[in-house]
Amino acid sequence: MKPVWRIAWKELVQVFRDRKLVFSTLVLPVLLMPVFMFGPTLFLSRLLEGTSAKVQEVAVAGLPQEALEALLKANLAPKPVEDPEKAVREGKYPVGVVYEGGRYRVFGRLAGGVSESQVAVGKAQAALQGLKERKVAEALAAKGISLDLLHPFQVETVDASPPREKAGGLLGFLLPFFLVSFILSGGQVVAVDATAGEKEKGTLEALLAAPVPLLHLALGKTLATVAMALLSGVAGLVGLAVGGVLSARLGGELLGQGGQVLSLGGQIQLDGGGFLALFLTAFLLALFMGAVMVALGLYARSFKEAQSYMAPLLLLALFPLLFLQFRGFFELQPWHHLIPLFNTALLMDALLKGQAEGLQVALTWGSTLVYGALALILAVRVFAREEVVFRN
Incomplete structure (x- = not known):
């Protein structure tokens, strides 16, 4: 095995x-992941807090005095307007009543994502709902009649x-997605240069002439x-973990639609066996995708063509991960752990939540190892075809 x-x-x-x-592949993710992953969300959280405390003008028409007073108490400044809906549509006011x-x-511009109009609409709705409850109580x-009737x-x-799932927070949900992303992005650096790159440099012929088996x-x-x-992958996870810790310390939270608080941070709680299982899962995934990338790199005529193959491969690998967010809507079956890429994402998710079972581990590891062996055989066959290796 020395060769x-x-x-x-x-x-x-x-x-x-x-x-x-090396800097862009191993160092930059550690520095940028905390900023890209949690910076915008923390900024949005602070922005929403500041907007909620701000007094917004509200276009009103036909409101009784008690409603005007309720809006004033909700940090809203009522301004009489003939057509509040038109005023809001034209952007003159964030909300109209x-x-x-x-x-x-209540009128607001709600189709453009999170905005000041949405915050103002929420404040107006809360003020009017409070007025309604007060009038019913009176x-x-x-x-x-006793108010207890209400x-x-x-x-x-x-x-x-479970405690481990709760502690993971958003970090536990994002970790499998980004682990796969970093494995693919880091692996393609070597795969492309070692195959199509050597074709362009003219060193692949000398390597093939050496007395080394193609395998x-x-x-x-x-x-x-x-x-x-x-x-x-390790560099990306370090950056993600640092971002999660910083976000948790800074109190990064968002209020969900149901009133629940969504934590932006999280902690990964794994024992030695859990870390070993997670590492082995990532290794088998890297082995499988590494062999695929080597085969694609050999098939490509040039360095640029090889890179063009890697972008669709990344999208293809991330597509199964999108279904991971819907796993709570269906019952997992054993055959789900035989689907390439999706099985590793399922196992990573189960390991992080402390819910991995022996059958899941065996099916995922066994099938991924088989897929990796098949991809390696494909790479060897590509090496053995001169019309492919020398078709640049």
């Missing part, structure tokens, strides 16, 4: 000689998630790809 390690070491040395490439026929109508009190019982929602050549280049993919 395999020598080839792998040669490819890694070539990559690490490029300091800019009209009262006619016993009905309040009517009941006038008739001698609240015959209380409803309390309690998060019954060893393919395996060496694949192992170098796997090593760089894992290093990139």
